Amino acid sequence: MAELDAVIEQTLRDSDLAHEHLGPGRWLVDLPGTHKLKTVCGLIVGEHALRVEAFVCRQPDENREQLWTFLLQHNARMYGVAYSIDTVGDVYLTGRLPHAAVSPEELDRLLGSVLSYADDPFNTMLEIGFGTSIRREWDWRVKRGESLRNLEAFAAFADPSRRPPPASRPDGGA
Template structure:
């Protein structure tokens, strides 16, 4: 007997009750928008299968520089994280991924996992950008200053640029 209909109903109700913006593009698949501060939005995929739930969220594209430093930073954080961990795909893009057994899928656990994804993607986003894209950030900052352009969407990196 398939557990998919039961899991799907549970996930749908949990997302609705949490008042999250989400899509249900196919059976067993959900795309949830998690609003952030540093990373304005993280789209989190929930994929249901006979044995449980897979969760995956894109965090940032492959770094332009300092790849080994970023990978080290991500691996060090994995040891302290709940429910998901950082991973990279074949292109080097950074994701948060995790799995739950079917028996562990509850509304409370879905809420906890989505909160973890939001926290790890949002709280660490600027640090990941500083490590992997520092030269580009500093170059963009200097170009904008030289031309008198707005620095509004780079303000989070002011201390980083000054330290450099």
């Protein structure tokens, strides 16, 4: 375990990632994102493998089946981790890396995968699972003259005035 901890420690330092060593074989790493501001990733050294776990979003308020379908379709193309849900429906990224494969390059690749899969589709996941709440919040803020700054990523679907017009049909109909 000490050998793996040393590899993890050096990799995280070399990557300038904020991290916390919770004890032998237990790490928390902050992965800064663009859409999801931060993803906290746990690295846990087990008997045979390094376990990777990262919370992505809480259980959806609506369209659960649509969100699960979206996540499962992405799982087939992902590297090192896969989307999973816990007993209440919260979404995580989870994976395992055999001890023999733990290297600075592989840890970097794995953490990059976690960041990419948590951050890139984050707004789409929120639109699917929380669209009604986001639209309601948008409308409430507009009525009260409140800032929309942290909702701007959802303007195209939350703000009726910004929605693109429907595409015309190929047969000339509207």
